[in-house]
Amino acid sequence: MADEPLIYENQFNVQGGNFSDAGKVASHIKAILKGFGIPSEAVRKTALVAYESEINIVSYARKGVIHLRLAPDQIVIETIDEGSGIADIELAMQEGYSTATDKIREMGFGAGMGLANIRNFSDIFHISSEPGKGTSLKMIIKWRP
Amino acid sequence: MTETSPIDLSTLVRLLRLQVRSGADRLDRPVRGGYVGDLLSDVMGNSREGDLWITRQVHPNIVAVASLKDLAAIVLVNGSEPAPETLNKAAAEGIPVLLAEESAFAVAGKVYALIAGAVPTAT
Numbered sequence: 567m568a569d570e571p572l573i574y575e576n577q578f579n580v581q582g583g584n585f586s587d588a589g590k591v592a593s594h595i596k597a598i599l600k601g602f603g604i605p606s607e608a609v610r611k612t613a614l615v616a617y618e619s620e621i622n623i624v625s626y627a628r629k630g631v632i633h634l635r636l637a638p639d640q641i642v643i644e645t646i647d648e649g650s651g652i653a654d655i656e657l658a659m660q661e662g663y664s665t666a667t668d669k670i671r672e673m674g675f676g677a678g679m680g681l682a683n684i685r686n687f688s689d690i691f692h693i694s695s696e697p698g699k700g701t702s703l704k705m706i707i708k709w710r711p
Numbered sequence: 712m713t714e715t716s717p718i719d720l721s722t723l724v725r726l727l728r729l730q731v732r733s734g735a736d737r738l739d740r741p742v743r744g745g746y747v748g749d750l751l752s753d754v755m756g757n758s759r760e761g762d763l764w765i766t767r768q769v770h771p772n773i774v775a776v777a778s779l780k781d782l783a784a785i786v787l788v789n790g791s792e793p794a795p796e797t798l799n800k801a802a803a804e805g806i807p808v809l810l811a812e813e814s815a816f817a818v819a820g821k822v823y824a825l826i827a828g829a830v831p832t833a834t
Contacts, residue, residue, distance in 0.1 A: 586796065589775025593804075596779060606760075606781075613779040614755050621751075674768045679752035686756065 574636040580623040588624045592617035608709035611687045615705045618680040619645045643705045652695040717741035734807025742783045769793045774800040788815045
């Protein structure tokens with residue numbers, strides 16, 4: 567991975583708790599990938615995993631960073647946040663499980679589907695977390711058929 | 712669902728008597744199908760490009776979901792007015808926001824019948 571040539575690379579800051587801007591980074595990433603002429607199916611998959619990652623940072627972290635790397639055959643999205651972390655990753659991955667507050671749920675978030683969506687729409691997905699410190703995600707979407 | 716030629720938004724607006732709150736200049740968009748849901752991750756995971764999204768959520772975050780998934784439009788049901796910030800975002804992103812007085816059930820049934828041609832019956 568380290569030696570993989572890159573077409574484009576960027577990173578975006580996400581502020582925890584700022585629901586009014588939630589989705590902004592994912593929209594930005596989508597626009598960038600469209601600009602590079604990436605096939606729309608791969609763009610939509612990337613937009614989805616970026617969006618769910620962004621919502622997770624907004625909902626559960628103080629702040630976080632989303633990295634975008636565009637390689638000749640794949641798109642890599644990596645997120646690192648400073649927040650509560652996840653005590654039981656296996657449980658968090660289960661569809662329907664959520665620790666969201668009522669405030670988050672009222673907006674239609676916190677359905678317990680975010681991480682499951684990320685896993686289902688990524689070709690490769692890694693998650694690691696340290697309770698009390700934060701969570702890191704890495705998603706790879708292949709864009710060449 | 713039966714695959715047929717898509718119907719456009721302006722036809723749905725006319726036939727279902729929807730009110731147009733945003734995106735009046737984009738009603739030539741084709742509607743390929745529909746999805747009903749109020750959980751944003753459910754819609755993110757299960758809706759498809761060109762779908763009409765029928766929901767009762769009115770807050771600004773619905774615009775990002777519709778935009779990221781390339782949905783045809785958002786239909787708010789039960790006469791729920793969108794939040795002002797929702798309309799600002801919808802205008803900026805070019806997402807049509809439509810308003811129905813009827814319930815999600817009624818809107819979905821009518822849209823399904825129009826897109827699929829007829830409601831399938833058991834044989």
